Structure formats: structure tokens, C-alpha cells
Amino acid sequence: MTETRTITGNRGLMVEERLIFEYDHQNRTAVDVPAVEPYEDRLGGLRRKGGVGLPGLAEPQVVRHYTRLSQKNYGIDTGLFPLGSCTMKYNPRLNEKAARMTGLADIHPFQPVSTVQGALELMDTLSHWLKQLTGMPAVALSPAAGAHGELCGVMAIRAAMDARGENRTTILVPESAHGTNPATAAICGYVVESIPAEESGRVSVEAVKAKLGPHVAAVMITNPNTCGLFEPEMIEISRVVHEAGAYVYMDGANFNAVVGRIRIADLGVDAMHINLHKTFSTPHGGGGPGSGPTVLSAALAPYAPVPYVVRDDKGFRLVEHERDAEGDAKPFGRMKGYHGQFGMFVRALAYMLALGKDGLQQVSGDAVLNANYLYARLADVLSASFEGPVMHEALFDDRFLKDTGVTTLDFAKALIDEGYHPMTMYFPLVVHGALLMEPTETESKAALDQFIEAVRGLAERAKAGDAEYFRQAPVHTPRRRLDETLAARKPVLRWTPPQA
């Protein structure tokens, strides 16, 4: 069947959307602003001479432009989003309702604390929940996202080492860690040494021991790791790390797989960030800022950054400066303006309170069950990288595509035609041509079955030798394959008006 080109280039509801600058008509405007009266400026000659170059558009043009762009989006509100390692779970509307309450949405960080007691109590309550769920004695709420939380933890470790008068140079990071871990260690001035993974995809005590020494400040370990596997030797690893005088940083990005099931403190962890946008369902991936509160052990708690909330007989107040710290607190400084991602605190707490302890237990239970269901139903057609059962995500590699002429990339592109956002590809690097899927607790069995049928069908099509089909994919999208190479090598980041 040959496709007949439409006259407009539009295909039904798939409209060829132009750039907003290309709709520009300088004598058109959506806002009728009165002409400016003559005035004398006091800008000392810095007054702008020309226009700012904004396009002139009528209101319906603006609304249609952005609405049509939004219709080209794929999001968790449109369908299953199995992006491994990213935990794209549904953001309940109740969270949004809470975040829009006037007393929480229409306040300013500079308001007198007497007028924002409710907001401070909310931060205090969230801290309480995070400490309860992890068994840790302290939490720093201000880190702005996961990697920022890592930075918080490693800066606390550095502060503790400084207080001990020790100049340890190295942080150990297993191959199965999140990519941000070595970056965090390096930003804090540490030398990064890699710990090789076992055949099983996990880290062994022996491998950690072999790298430990008086030069090691910390081990950063992602658990469950980025292959979707739990680290069963974690307690013993923490023991040997502490014996060597170092600290244990656990990357808590995958806390969603264990929340309500294990207490992080029991694993011997000294610092762990929690991605509120992963475990506690606040929006991310373009939908909202992340938020990475970091829980700290008794050894690191004194170094927690400002600001933090304290409660005394007069109510709640904020400790904003290091000099105001009381008791044995020795904050290492401040990481962020104001008090953290407050809007995310509201949403995360709304989620916790809506679900309760038993509900949060079911979150991790369902997330792990869903991942294992995918694993079990796809293991015979794809190639599972490691032996299950898995935790929150299922990792496959490209052995099932051997000699088919189809690559992981082609396979992912074909999945777009089936109406799904593809899984994570080519990550983690420890396996070849990785396909990493994380269904989260959001999905029903029916939704998973539908996705599984699509993936199974594609795998069978690839094995049947239809490589050309995959090389063409996607064919049903507004754009086919983009020239990612050219885009990376010669990115065009600025619109320039066409030459007259």
C-alpha cells in the first residue's frame, strides 16, 4: 500500500506543527497593552534599543500551538512507561490537589515563620516519615534531586572525615552502581575506584574487601542495584567497610523496591538519598523538579546541611545558618537556596498519608511483583541477563537478537509503533545491548499483558528474519528516525529568521 501524501502534510490529528517563531506576525498580539506614556528612564544608558524579538501571536494561536505540542507527548498519563532505572510511576491527582491548597501553594520562603507554621509542620512530618521508613536518625530535606542527595551524603562523609582529621582520597563504586555515583565522588574531589561485579550481577564482600584500605573514605552502593537485583551481602559489606574506618553510602534511587520491607539502618548504611519522585510518586521527567532528601546515620547526622526545621515550645522554626546550629550539630553548609523542593514535599507526604504503612508496603510488593511478571513472561523470548527473581526491574540483553540483523535500538523503535514508550536501552553497561524494563506498581495485570503481547510479537518477528521491518521503524510517528548523530555533533539550538 502506498501512502498518499496529504495536501497540508498533516495526517489526521497529527499536525505538522511549526515553530512558534514561524507563526510570528509583529502587529498581532494576545494582550492589548496601552501605549507607554513618555517617561524618563533611570537606566543610565542601559535602556534596550531594539525589541526583544518575541513572536507576535493571537491568543488562540498560542493555545493551539502548545496544546498540539502536548498532544505529541507520551507520558505516564497516556500509557505504560517502562523506562528502567527511571521509575515512571503514576502521579496521583490527590497529590496535586494537596499541593494546590492555598496555605501550601501561595506562601513565600521569606514569610515570617509564625505565618507558615503549617508548612514547617509538613516538612517536620515528612522528615518523621522518612526517618521511620528507613530507621535512620536524621534527614536533610533540601537536596534538589537524587544526584544532589548523593552530593549531600558524600559532603557529609567528607565533613566527618575532616572532623576526624583524616585525609582519605578514594571512594569505591561497584560497576552496578548508578552512573551519577562516580560523578558525585569525583565532584567531591575523591578518586573513584571501580569494584567489578560477580557473574550473578551482584557485589561480593570479597570484592569490596580486596579494594578497602586506609585510603578509602566510602563505598557507594546502589541497592537494589541497577540490574534490578538485591545485594544480599549488604550487611556484611557495611561491616567490613566500617571496620576499615570508611562510610557506606547507599544509592536509594531504587528504594521503591524495598520501602516498608526493610529498614535501611539495619543494613549498616550511613547515608542514602530518597528520590521523592520515584518512590513517593511526585512528577518528574519534565513534569516537575526532582527531590532528593538524604537520610543520615548517627555518625553523619551532625554534619547535615542547613536549613532544617526544629520544634520547640513556641512551635516550629528554621535553622538557616551554620552559626545558629545547636547541640553537637556542625552543618557542613547549605546546598540550595530556600528550603528544598517544597511542592514535592507536599505531594510526597500526600502519597504517604493516602497509602499509610500498609499501602506503602504494597507499593514495593506490587512493583516487584510486576517486574517479576514481566521477567517471567518474557524470559523465553528475550534473553534475561541474570537469573531471577528480580526486584523492581527486569534486565534483558541482546543475545536474543543475535544473527537477526536487528539491534536493541531497532527493537525499541518498533515498540514506539506499537504505542509504547520504549524501555531503557544500552544501560546498564554491564550487559550487551541492554533492555531494562521497570513497570512500577502503577500497572494492572491487563496492561502488562497487553505490553507483553507486543514485546513477544516483536521478538518473534525479529527472529523470523524481518530485519527490514525493524530498520524502517517507527513508521507511524510524526517523525521517523531522527539523525541523532548529527543532532549531537552539530546541534542547532537557536532559531534564526530565514534570510529574505
Added chain:
Amino acid sequence: MTTLYFTEEHEWIAVDGDVATVGITDFAQGQLGDVVFVEVPDAGKAVSKGKEAAVVESVKAASDVYSPVSGTVTEGNQALVDDPALVNRDPEGEGWFFKVTISGTGDLEGLMDKAAYDAFVASL
């Protein structure tokens, strides 16, 4: 006379006396896919055997390039910085990464020759 060696990290090293040229193998560029960014060391930089010396980034992944020997860099391939696609077009020729003066005498031990490397790749 130039002798060619290979590492398990898929670097090649062409050695002539104490002068060596380092790059990544054809297999490595094939695995990386289209290379979009390369960072090479400046002349005068000291590199250590098995440690990061350069960076290569493709549409799929960013990777370190390790120096197969210890020594001092005499030249980084600027042509590669300007045109990263050279790595894909001619990985074992014009797409070299850096030249180095070898300091350690035993440094070439443990490196593979062409036959051993080909067998290593076939085993992957």
C-alpha cells in the same frame, strides 16, 4: 619497526622504540556506534598504564579510553576533536587518539598481539 598491540579494553597501541600511538579498535568503534565527541590529552600530560587518558562519547554511551602504557603524552589528535566521526571512518589509522613516550620498560607485557586480540573478540 612498528609493533601493534591490543588491550582487553579495546585500545590498540602501535609501538616504535619508546614512541607509541594509541587509539581504539575497529571492534570498539562498531560497538560504540556513531561517535559524537572525543576528548584527547594535551601534550605534556602524564598517563599511567590502565588509567583513563581520553574520553569517547557516542550516541549510545560515553566511555573512557585507557592508556595501555605509562608515559608522557607528546600529542593529542586535534583532528579527532574537530571531527569525531574519524573514529568511525578510520579507527586504526587517522582516528588515533594520542601519542605517548613510554616510560616503563615492562609496560608492554600483558598486551595482546593481533591474533590474540582477534581471538579475544571472537570469544565475546
